[in-house]
Amino acid sequence: MTGFHRIIKSGLLSFRRNGLVSWAAVLIMTVTLAVVTSLLLLQAVLSFSLEQIKNKVDVTIYFTPGAPEEKILLLKESISKLPEVAEVNYTSAQEAITIFRERHSDDYPTIQALDEINENPLGAYLNVKAKEISQYESIANFMKSDNVLVLGSANIIDKINYYENKSVIERLNNIIKGAKQLGFVITLLLVIISIAVTLNTIRLTIFISREEISIMRLVGASRIRVQGPFMVEGAIYGLAATILTTLLFLPATAWVGRNLTSFLGMNLFQYYTSNLLQIFIIILLSGIILGSVSSLLAVRRYLEK
Amino acid sequence: MIYFNDVSKVYNKDSVGIQNVNLTISSGEFVSIVGHSGAGKTTLIKMILAEDKPTSGTVSFESLDVHKLRGDDLTKLRRRMGVVFQDFKLLPNKTAYENIAFAMEAVGKTNQEIASDVPHVLELVDLASKIFHFPHQLSGGEKQRLAIARAIINQPELIIADEPTGNLDPVSTYDVIQILKKINDLGTTVILTTHNRAVVESVGKRVITMEKGKVVRDDKDGKYVI
Numbered sequence: 001m002t003g004f005h006r007i008i009k010s011g012l013l014s015f016r017r018n019g020l021v022s023w024a025a026v027l028i029m030t031v032t033l034a035v036v037t038s039l040l041l042l043q044a045v046l047s048f049s050l051e052q053i054k055n056k057v058d059v060t061i062y063f064t065p066g067a068p069e070e071k072i073l074l075l076k077e078s079i080s081k082l083p084e085v086a087e088v089n090y091t092s093a094q095e096a097i098t099i100f101r102e103r104h105s106d107d108y109p110t111i112q113a114l115d116e117i118n119e120n121p122l123g124a125y126l127n128v129k130a131k132e133i134s135q136y137e138s139i140a141n142f143m144k145s146d147n148v149l150v151l152g153s154a155n156i157i158d159k160i161n162y163y164e165n166k167s168v169i170e171r172l173n174n175i176i177k178g179a180k181q182l183g184f185v186i187t188l189l190l191v192i193i194s195i196a197v198t199l200n201t202i203r204l205t206i207f208i209s210r211e212e213i214s215i216m217r218l219v220g221a222s223r224i225r226v227q228g229p230f231m232v233e234g235a236i237y238g239l240a241a242t243i244l245t246t247l248l249f250l251p252a253t254a255w256v257g258r259n260l261t262s263f264l265g266m267n268l269f270q271y272y273t274s275n276l277l278q279i280f281i282i283i284l285l286s287g288i289i290l291g292s293v294s295s296l297l298a299v300r301r302y303l304e305k
Numbered sequence: 306m307i308y309f310n311d312v313s314k315v316y317n318k319d320s321v322g323i324q325n326v327n328l329t330i331s332s333g334e335f336v337s338i339v340g341h342s343g344a345g346k347t348t349l350i351k352m353i354l355a356e357d358k359p360t361s362g363t364v365s366f367e368s369l370d371v372h373k374l375r376g377d378d379l380t381k382l383r384r385r386m387g388v389v390f391q392d393f394k395l396l397p398n399k400t401a402y403e404n405i406a407f408a409m410e411a412v413g414k415t416n417q418e419i420a421s422d423v424p425h426v427l428e429l430v431d432l433a434s435k436i437f438h439f440p441h442q443l444s445g446g447e448k449q450r451l452a453i454a455r456a457i458i459n460q461p462e463l464i465i466a467d468e469p470t471g472n473l474d475p476v477s478t479y480d481v482i483q484i485l486k487k488i489n490d491l492g493t494t495v496i497l498t499t500h501n502r503a504v505v506e507s508v509g510k511r512v513i514t515m516e517k518g519k520v521v522r523d524d525k526d527g528k529y530v531i
Binding site for chain 2: 002006017219220223
């Protein structure tokens with residue numbers, strides 16, 4: 001316990017006495033952690049936007065006018081049971097005409113034409129949302145399959161708009177997949193670069209102390225007594241950099257929140273502040289692990305000599 | 306206590322550290338190793354400290370072959386020796402007090418022992434007033450006295466002083482040698498390397514003379530003869 005206490009104390013003292021060198025390492029580490037935080041936020045924005053796009057995609061099954069409601073509801077029930085389906089909304093012919101009239105309330109000729117027909121030209125429809133964009137095809141296929149024939153619904157289906165939107169949906173699906181993969185690759189690349197930069201900075205700070213390390217060994221200090229304080233110092237770099245990064249992102253996300261909310265579709269400041277604890281813990285752990293492991297690796301080089 | 310058994314160190318064809326050295330140093334001796342620069346004095350010291358490996362032959366500390374020790378065992382051996390270097394090798398970011406405390410911590414002394422022994426040893430080397438000074442705030446002689454204090458604090462069986470007076474003025478040189486003699490009088494074995502004639506003659510004990518990596522003279526009450 002005394003040994004542990006001495007290692008912590010020695011690391012703290014060394015951080016304080018190294019002055020500028022310590023703060024230079026903290027600044028570099030702050031850059032790394034800022035990259036990590038930016039990537040976390042970027043991922044949030046990306047998945048939020050993708051979710052928004054996904055929600056805009058659906059498949060609508062139009063029924064012929066006058067199709068019996070109980071048959072449609074029967075079909076709705078069997079579609080709801082499909083594992084791929086997230087939700088199914090039924091809009092009756094009456095509701096459809098009401099929505100149509102509302103939407104075209106300014107379009108006098110259309111409304112007048114509708115009034116002249118004197119009967120509802122629109123059929124009911126089912127709005128189907130899948131859990132994943134890639135699953136729309138199998139839902140559309142279900143509609144073509146024998147199951148529907150068994151239910152006796154084939155003759156009441158007017159059209160399914162999936163076939164009209166097929167190419168758009170497929171393209172969107174590919175874009176989303178691509179965006180996710182690209183996001184992952186960029187994240188990985190940036191994280192690797194930042195880790196390499198931090199690792200080298202810490203190696204430089206320890207290079208300055210290489211003479212000290214060999215003296216400690218000559219005086220008869222054990223490996224852990226030599227490595228320990230450097231690891232503590234590395235962990236302090238991580239802690240200080242985490243605090244700096246967290247504080248820096250408050251005004252930064254506030255600015256983004258004020259100016260770019262409509263562009264991003266979400267308020268980044270709100271997201272940042274409501275997830276502050278999780279983000280803080282993630283970057284704190286990254287910082288401490290990065291700092292202490294880099295120090296451990298760097299000191300080991302000089303311990304062997 | 307220390308046995309060199311036909312030890313050679315060859316760096317490359319043109320550079321030979323030491324050649325076929327056979328030596329025995331007994332407990333309680335004060336041995337001065339003299340010779341020009343490059344005669345092999347420092348290589349000899351490095352062999353005892355296991356800082357460097359011999360090309361052939363063995364070096365033993367009592368019954369231990371020092372070059373077969375690894376990790377913890379080597380650390381334990383080094384704790385039985387105190388070392389003083391020409392360039393002091395003090396920890397630059399630690400005060401005089403902390404430099405000595407570190408050596409005590411390394412061998413697992415308690416905080417109470419450290420608090421009571423450090424001021425005492427600093428007084429012994431006449432540095433009581435510089436207890437909270439950093440090495441860069443001390444003169445050459447003071448740094449060397451601090452290095453000696455660090456070397457003796459754990460009461461080692463052997464003190465190795467490699468050119469300890471090389472960077473010092475005559476007054477500081479005299480102080481350092483007096484301290485080493487006092488340590489030897491208290492029973493600790495001392496190995497001193499130097500090329501300072503006055504130092505060797507003021508000690509007046511066993512002198513080993515080296516030349517081109519070989520031991521050329523070994524006199525009991527020797528003088529500096531080159």
